[in-house]
Amino acid sequence: MYSRLLHFIGVCFLLAGCSSLNKATHLKEDYSSKTVDYSIIYIIHGDSNYLFHKDGERHQADDEVLKEAFSVAAGATRGEVFIYHQKPERRAFFFFPKKDRVFYHFKRGQLISKGNYSPFDGGLSKEISLFEKNVSSSSKRTFLAYFGHEIPLKKGTGYHQSDRGEPFNVSVFISGLKNAHKNFDLISLSVCNGGNPFLVDELTSITKYLVTSPQNLHLSHLSSFKFNLLDTNSAIPSKNLADSIAQDSFEKLASFVKTEITIATYSMKEVAKYSYSLSELYKQSIQKSSKDELIGDNLDCMDIQNYSSVLQNSGVTSYYRSSLFGRNSDKKTHLGWGCKL
């Protein structure tokens, strides 16, 4: 009797353990060999509170982005789109991950594969690994769009609601991206306070162009519809694409957001000439704080005396509108760099 019970429990563990493998459904086998001009990766963090209200209605930010990603993917008839939705991860027997994250692979506008997976760690290494295994060899350009909360500067535990002990911070974020076999043409980083010297400097060796928000960003996120410009012209310069994404996002937010809107594009080749010294100065300020994490909105680095000797905006284009209310409602410009201290 005991041995039968132990056998039963062992089988249950084994079956639950089998969930460590990815589960995929291949939908259009005949599309696998088709060529593409470009690849877009969407990584949509959903393992936290992303609820916001607009016109009285409830919205889940990650679900809204997922719909947008599907729309872009359906219109990408000359490219391929990988979508990774980082949903909360459940566990069987408190140990075995149940593969709640979902991936979709679209090619030339068609869904060719979808499935479930579990992360390797708190960062993006699993998503990049899946991308590397499935990216088409014909793809000449790669674009990344990440949607989530602010990427913590220091510790980063608590970022994932279902696995609060697993850290996710700038270092973990960068280390995951470095697993990609080649640099990105453009990263659209839809997070609060993404345009800070530390993170931007780390990204100078990973992407040619960056779009992000130097300060708080409304949960409705940056817009990604302009990725479809790649279909009308797959050779569109990445700078033009970055500016289109930034402009489109700014117009969307300005239509209903009453708080401050700060979006910036960074031409990384130009920014890299001074970002290291700016980042080192910023990191010194961060490290002086004894707190495990630095919280609260960034300020315009231009308004903080500490950075005036190294601060520049060469290579940075800022899209700015002040808050309609509050102390900074008369602020006219923003340099494009956000700092906490």
Added chain:
Amino acid sequence: MKKLTLFALFFSFIIGSNTLSAQSSDPNTAFKKHLNKIVQNVEQADDAETKRTILDNSLTDLTNAVEKVEKIGAISEEDKTALIAFKSSIQEKKDELNGLNGFNRVKDGQLNNYANYILQDFEQADKTVTFSVTTLLLIVIILILI
């Protein structure tokens, strides 16, 4: 035999259970819904005076809830610091509503926009507010009871 049966039942329960996200009921969600309700009440009010009263009273209720939580001895030092910052933010919004402390009074025709500004400001403040879930839960409970 009884112990074995209980053990087996316990394991069956574990097999069947899922650690689902409780996002629909977490304090962040409850707090955001509370703020949205205030916005709806302001927008539906007929006149500026009523809109302003709703906003002023709601911000006062929020401050009172925070002060009640501050008096609870079990709050961490980090949360105490965060509560002070949060209370200061609420006070600033009250000051602007009423034209105090160097602010121009929010105009009657801007009260709906101001209500939405408060909602958006709190919703987008990364992870809504900066103190622990437990402290936020206490604030939400007190707000519901007011």
